[in-house]
Amino acid sequence: MPAVPGAQVGGVLGIRTLADTEALGPRLADARQVVVIGAGFIGLEFAAVAAARGLAVQVLELGPRAMARAVSPHTSAVFEAAHRAAGVQLHLAEGVAELLGDEHGQVRAVRTASGRLLPADLVVYGIGVLPNDELARTAGLAVDNGVRVDGQLRSSDAAISAVGDLASFHSPWASAQQPWVRLESVQNAVDQAKLVAARLAGQPLPDYDALPWFWTDQGVLKLQIAGLSDPQDETVVLGDTLGSATAPAFSVLCLRGGRLAAV
Ligand SMILES: Cc1cc2nc3c(=O)[nH]c(=O)nc-3n(C[C@H](O)[C@H](O)[C@H](O)COP(=O)(O)OP(=O)(O)OC[C@H]3O[C@@H](n4cnc5c(N)ncnc54)[C@H](O)[C@@H]3O)c2cc1C
Structure with a gap:
């Protein structure tokens, strides 16, 4: 949830859990004007679906280009052009200042950081997630943007392993400047789980180096x-x-x- 005034009004939804999508379905059926916060994979996938359903879609992105964390400027430019061609209005380098509600407590507009007022009866945000590391912290494990693990995906307590979205590991595929990564992908979660399962079953694999x-x-x-x-x-x-x-x-x-x- 964006930490801005008005974030608690109705009709402001994330897409993370099954419950989120179950709440979104009926809202989408009634919506006409959608504002998507975040031009990452999830925000843009939703924007494409909403635009294909004929809704007016505006996307706000804090960064200067779409999907900047994951793709090159060329790829961003091609995807931005395709979304615009599909009718999506992209507002880059633009943040959210406030969500405005109507007399029923439902969202009616988004005020942007630069002062624009975007009408909306549905706001969907896809602005990244923070690792749910409370249990690991309570257990005293080393945590830094996720649970720190070694090549065998063992945490600072060798009896405890971490895999998937939660695990922060030293990747041979990462740059020398930022060798520690925490990946949010099905491939990573599955491959890391296989490595730990093999080790626990007494058939250890080489240190984790799966191509992301x-x-x-x-x-x-x-x-x-x-x-x-x-x-x-x-x-x-x-x-x-x-x-x-x-x-x-x-x-x-x-x-x-x-x-x-x-x-
Ligand atoms: C909308 C969306 C679209 C996505 N699309 C793609 C895609 O196209 N391709 C792709 O590769 N990846 C995609 N992902 C990412 C992918 O879903 C995740 O990387 C993957 O699910 C990670 O698996 P995981 O087991 O690490 O974490 P999760 O799937 O999040 O599972 C962790 C589970 O642990 C539970 N949990 C948390 N804390 C505790 C606790 N203290 N005690 C007990 N249980 C706890 C959680 O409730 C959750 O059920 C998407 C994610 C989202 C949200």
Whole structure:
């Protein structure tokens, strides 16, 4: 939930749990004007669905480009163009100042940091998550943006392992500047769980080094990523980024120290 005045008004929803989506379904059926907070994977996937249903969709993103944490500027630009072509209004480098409610306590507008008033009868936010590390902290484990684990995914207490969204690990795929990562993906959760299960079953695997991969489907566009890119990477674009906004087909090679780090 964004920590802004008015965040408690009705019709302001996240997308994280089954209960969230069950609450969102009926709201979506009645909504006409949607404001999405956050142009990451989740916010943009929702924006594409809402726009395809004919709703007026506006997206607010604090950063200067869409999905900036995960993709190159080329990829951001192509996805931004495709969303705009689908009718989504993207407001980049724009934050939320306040959510305004009507006399029934339901959201009616979003005031942006620059003072614009965006009408809304539904606000959906996808602004990232914080690790649920309370239990680990209480147990005295080393915690720093997740539970710190070694190559075998053991925490600072060797009897306790951490996997998935909660685990902060030293990744051979990360940059030297930021070698500790915490990944939120099905691939990572499954591969880490397999490693710990194998170790507990007495058949340990080598230290965790699985290649991270991610995907996102947004309207007509499908993005697939292998590896971990870094803003400092040199990028080489192969294919057609500038063709039709509805059917670009390209790859971005992210090179670090002369080696391929991500595609
Ligand atoms: C809307 C959405 C879309 C996504 N789309 C994709 C996608 O397209 N591709 C992809 O790769 N990934 C996607 N992800 C991410 C993916 O779902 C997660 O990376 C994955 O579920 C992580 O698995 P996990 O087991 O680590 O954590 P979770 O799936 O979050 O499971 C952790 C469980 O532990 C429970 N729990 C927490 N604290 C405690 C406690 N103290 N005691 C007991 N139980 C506790 C939680 O309630 C939860 O049920 C998406 C996530 C969301 C929210």
